[in-house]
Amino acid sequence: MTGNVVSRRYAKALFAIGAAKGEAEQAKYGEQLVALGQSMTDVPEAMGFFRNPSFSAEEKKAVLNQLVEKMSVDPMVKNFCDLLADKGRVEILPAIASDYKAMMDAVSGVVTGELITVGELSDERKSAIQSNLEKQAGKKLELSFATDKDILGGIVLKVGDKVMDASLKAQLQILKENIKRGE
Incomplete structure (x- = not known):
């Protein structure tokens, strides 16, 4: 710190x-x-x-x-x-x-982020995802791409201090918690 x-x-x-x-x-x-x-x-x-x-x-x-x-x-x-x-x-x-x-x-309005997927994405797919995210954010986005087999499927997007976890692993964890609570 x-x-x-x-x-x-x-x-x-x-x-x-x-x-x-x-x-x-x-x-x-x-x-x-x-x-x-x-x-x-x-x-x-x-x-x-x-x-x-x-x-x-x-x-x-x-x-x-x-x-x-x-x-x-x-x-x-x-x-x-x-x-x-x-x-x-x-x-x-x-x-x-x-x-x-x-x-x-x-100062320049650039936002950095990371997109995590299970497998490697093609360059066309990476650029399409980046341009869509830039349109949604309304800012320039410096996006790095990573892979992680542990997420099982889906994506995890980290932009700034925000995380959007749309991975299969996270969905299964939510389902597990719901079953434990009896919902």
């Missing part, structure tokens, strides 16, 4: 700086943060290094600076990363990137 509060504060600070510089800069900061966060989470050893308290802030800063230089990010994002290293918060960079992206999505 504390990590979430801290990451939101850092994301909000950089978001405010980006807003003061303009929408294009704000979006660029977000893209670069997400890329940095993704590169850190893609390599579990890197996250282990940044979480390890036996390494000094200077050592972490040196490694982070190499990563930042390799990705050639904006000087403001580099300074932000240096601040995180100085404060011993480098390990929450992926969470900060996620919070920043959520703020950008909220």
Whole structure:
């Protein structure tokens, strides 16, 4: 919980700086943060290094600076990363990137969601479902698709903090509860 509060504060600070510089800069900061966060989470050893308290802030800063230089990010994002290293918060960079992206999505009216099915859907079906959901929501929808054999059939749609469970597993669970209650 504390990590979430801290990451939101850092994301909000950089978001405010980006807003003061303009929408294009704000979006660029977000893209670069997400890329940095993704590169850190893609390599579990890197996250282990940044979480390890036996390494000094200077050592972490040196490694982070190499990563930042390799990705050639904006000087403001580099300074932000240096601040995180100085404060011993480098390990929450992926969470900060996620919070920043959520703020950008909220400003631009983009909603993220996940659709879970039993089997893999074709690309045409995915795009048709996404366009129908976008029409219903009246907003742009970034939809990720996943499969889960445990739902037995149907779909589970998660959009924001809402979940629509139209799976066979959920229907059977409701039926089971009704039978237990004698309905």
